[in-house]
Amino acid sequence: xxxxxxxxxxxxxxxxxxxxxxxxxxxxxxxxxxxxxxxxxxxxxxxxxxxxxxxxxxxxxxxxxxxxxxxxxxxxxxxxxxxxxxxxxxxxxxxxxxxxxxxxxxxxxxxxxxxxxxxxxxxxxxxxxxxxxxxxxxxxxxxxxxxxxxxxxxxxxxxxxxxxxxxxxxxxxxxxxxxxxxxxxxxxxxxxxxxx
Numbered sequence: 001x002x003x004x005x006x007x008x009x010x011x012x013x014x015x016x017x018x019x020x021x022x023x024x025x026x027x028x029x030x031x032x033x034x035x036x037x038x039x040x041x042x043x044x045x046x047x048x049x050x051x052x053x054x055x056x057x058x059x060x061x062x063x064x065x066x067x068x069x070x071x072x073x074x075x076x077x078x079x080x081x082x083x084x085x086x087x088x089x090x091x092x093x094x095x096x097x098x099x100x101x102x103x104x105x106x107x108x109x110x111x112x113x114x115x116x117x118x119x120x121x122x123x124x125x126x127x128x129x130x131x132x133x134x135x136x137x138x139x140x141x142x143x144x145x146x147x148x149x150x151x152x153x154x155x156x157x158x159x160x161x162x163x164x165x166x167x168x169x170x171x172x173x174x175x176x177x178x179x180x181x182x183x184x185x186x187x188x189x190x191x192x193x194x195x196x
Contacts, residue, residue, distance in 0.1 A: 002187050004028045004035045004081035006123070007072065009097035011041035012087075016125035016166035020158050020176055021085040024123055027180025028081070033187060038075055040096045043068040047095075048102040055110035062103050073104050077114045081187055082147070084138050085123040091130035093137050101141045108145055115145040119190070121183055123176065124157035125166055131157035150186050152179040 006025050010017035018037070025035040044067045053063035060077060061070045076082055086097040093101075108115045120142030124134045135155055142149045156179050158172025159165070166172060 002033045002080045002191050003078065004033050004083065004183070004187075005075050005079040006035070006037045006083040006085060007040050007076075007097075007100060008037060009040045009084060009086040009094045009100060010125065011094070011096070012163055013039050013041065015087070015163040016158065016160045017085040017087050017123070019164070019166050020123045020125055020172070021083060023173060023176040024083060024121070024180040024183070027177055028184055028187075031181075031184035031188070033081070033184060036075070038072065040072060040100060041094065043072075043096065045069055045096055045099045047099050048106050050106075052110075054107045058111055060107060060111045060114065062107050064103075069099070069103050072100055073107055076104050077108075079118065080190075081119040081121075081183060082115075082142075083121045083123055083183075084141075085125070086134055086138065088124060088126040088130040088134050091133050093134045097138070101138070105141055105145060113145060115147055117190075118147050119183055119186055120145075120147040120149055121179060122156055123179075124155075126157050126159060127161045128159070131155060148186060148190075150179065150182040152176070152182060
C-alpha cells in the first residue's frame with residue numbers, strides 16, 4: 001500500500017500547520033492511501049555537523065548527534081509520499097524543518113538517495129508574509145533529491161495567526177484539498193506503473 005507521511009515542523013502540536021497538513025492527508029485517506037502525521041516540533045533535534053559519518057558507515061542513519069533525528073529519517077525513507085509542513089518564522093522555515101531537511105538530505109545523498117522518485121509536497125502556515133520563501137525552501141529539498149513535486153491551484157499555504165485561524169482561510173483550504181487530490185492522482189499513476 002502507498003504510504004504518506006506528513007511532518008509537522010511547528011512547535012505548536014495542534015496549531016495551523018497541523019490543521020493544514022490534516023486537510024491534505026484527509027484527501028489522501030479518501031483515496032485509499034495510508035497516512036501518518038509525525039510531530040517534529042519540540043523534538044530534540046540539531047543541525048547537520050557535516051561530520052560525514054553517514055558516508056563512512058552507510059546505514060541510512062545520521063551519526064553526528066544522539067538525538068531524535070534517525071526516527072524521522074526512518075519514517076521518511078519508508079514513505080512513498082513526504083509532506084513537510086512548517087509555519088513561517090522570520091520569512092523562513094522553523095529550525096526543526098531545516099534540521100530535518102539538512103540531515104535527511106545529507107544521509108540520503110550518502111546512501112544511494114532512497115528519496116529518489118518519491119512524491120514531496122510543502123505545506124505552509126503563514127500569518128502574513130514569507131509563505132513563498134518557505135514553500136520554495138522545502139520544494140528545493142524535494143527537487144534536489146529527485147522527487148516529484150505536484151502543485152495546487154495556488155501556492156500551498158494558508159493564512160492564520162492564532163491556532164485555528166487557518167480554518168477561516170477558504171482559499172487556503174481549497175488549495176490544500178486540491179493538493180491532496182493531486183498527490184493522490186500522481187501516487188496512483190506511479191503505483192500503477194510499478195505494478196505493470
